[in-house]
Amino acid sequence: MSDVMKSTITPETYLVRSPLYRLHKAAGAHFDECSSAAQVTSYGDRSAVSTALIDLSVNHRFGVRGPNALAALAAAGLSVPDKPNQCVNSSNGETVLRLSNTECWVLGAMESGACSADSSAFADCYPVYCQDSHACLLLSGEHLPDIMAKLCGVDLSEHAFPKGAIAQTSVARINAIISHLPDREGTHFVILCDSAAAEYLWGCLLDAMGEFGGQAAGLDYLF
Amino acid sequence: MKMMNCPLNGLRNISEFVHGGEVKEMPDPNSCSDDAWAEYVFYTENGISVVTEWWLHAPSGYWFIAERHTGSDEILKTYDPSVLFNKRVEFSAPVTEGMA
Numbered sequence: 531m532s533d534v535m536k537s538t539i540t541p542e543t544y545l546v547r548s549p550l551y552r553l554h555k556a557a558g559a560h561f562d563e564c565s566s567a568a569q570v571t572s573y574g575d576r577s578a579v580s581t582a583l584i585d586l587s588v589n590h591r592f593g594v595r596g597p598n599a600l601a602a603l604a605a606a607g608l609s610v611p612d613k614p615n616q617c618v619n620s621s622n623g624e625t626v627l628r629l630s631n632t633e634c635w636v637l638g639a640m641e642s643g644a645c646s647a648d649s650s651a652f653a654d655c656y657p658v659y660c661q662d663s664h665a666c667l668l669l670s671g672e673h674l675p676d677i678m679a680k681l682c683g684v685d686l687s688e689h690a691f692p693k694g695a696i697a698q699t700s701v702a703r704i705n706a707i708i709s710h711l712p713d714r715e716g717t718h719f720v721i722l723c724d725s726a727a728a729e730y731l732w733g734c735l736l737d738a739m740g741e742f743g744g745q746a747a748g749l750d751y752l753f
Numbered sequence: 754m755k756m757m758n759c760p761l762n763g764l765r766n767i768s769e770f771v772h773g774g775e776v777k778e779m780p781d782p783n784s785c786s787d788d789a790w791a792e793y794v795f796y797t798e799n800g801i802s803v804v805t806e807w808w809l810h811a812p813s814g815y816w817f818i819a820e821r822h823t824g825s826d827e828i829l830k831t832y833d834p835s836v837l838f839n840k841r842v843e844f845s846a847p848v849t850e851g852m853a
Binding site for chain 1: 754761762765766768769810811812813815
């Protein structure tokens with residue numbers, strides 16, 4: 531996309547927006563199109579930042595629930611974790627989160643933001659519409675267990691919370707799902723929280739990251 | 754802080770849990786007396802003993818069953834509801850006059 535086009539992209543250009551888009555605009559973020567929405571690409575030069583908080587809320591995600599959920603996802607070619615509270619990457623870049631014995635959420639590939647299907651493709655399962663109910667934040671870089679220890683009672687250090695683990699718990703007094711992304715270099719925690727509380731949690735995470743030099747960033751930080 | 758063992762998520766702070774009331778056997782709503790239905794809906798034992806209760810782990814939306822002593826407030830055991838409930842409960846409306 532040309533630089534001229536990029537400069538005209540704002541969240542209001544699209545019907546799908548992150549619950550945090552007003553914060554990003556006010557902070558002077560730069561946007562680019564991703565998954566038919568405006569994704570923050572950068573907050574200026576953050577190349578020297580050790581820890582970044584990135585809003586992935588516009589990336590596609592869906593959930594399925596019910597006794598047929600696991601078999602249906604596997605039949606669609608997605609990898610499904612063996613046990614609850616684990617996540618795995620599928621070959622197409624999507625991440626499958628197994629949240630209980632009979633419920634999984636699928637997060638779109640990080641770079642493209644797209645999912646290969648949605649819950650309507652799984653007729654024998656109950657759909658879970660987590661696209662709009664939840665915000666999706668990515669905490670990436672160094673000191674993540676130390677940052678999360680300020681907000682959360684569960685031990686998220688590497689030995690207790692290895693890659694591929696999920697913790698469904700309270701973060702800064704609100705409910706959240708924390709996933710330690712597998713198969714990626716470095717440490718990346720995806721945090722899903724109620725979209726109505728996204729601004730609150732965004733502020734809490736930035737405050738907790740402050741002492742470790744963490745800052746808000748865009749997709750440019752990753753790719 | 755007091756802790757509780759969630760069968761799905763493991764040991765968590767008690768502030769993550771919501772109490773859901775006693776586990777009671779439901780009488781047949783179509784044939785039981787009004788007194789029996791009121792007993793089921795509105796009344797609890799409230800004695801000092803081990804009670805079997807519904808609890809919700811709010812961050813994961815997971816309902817499970819716990820056995821708790823109401824005197825010491827000690828949680829003795831927690832387990833998945835499939836231990837007690839292994840088939841779907843179906844409801845049928847009573848046949849009333851005027852209906853085919």
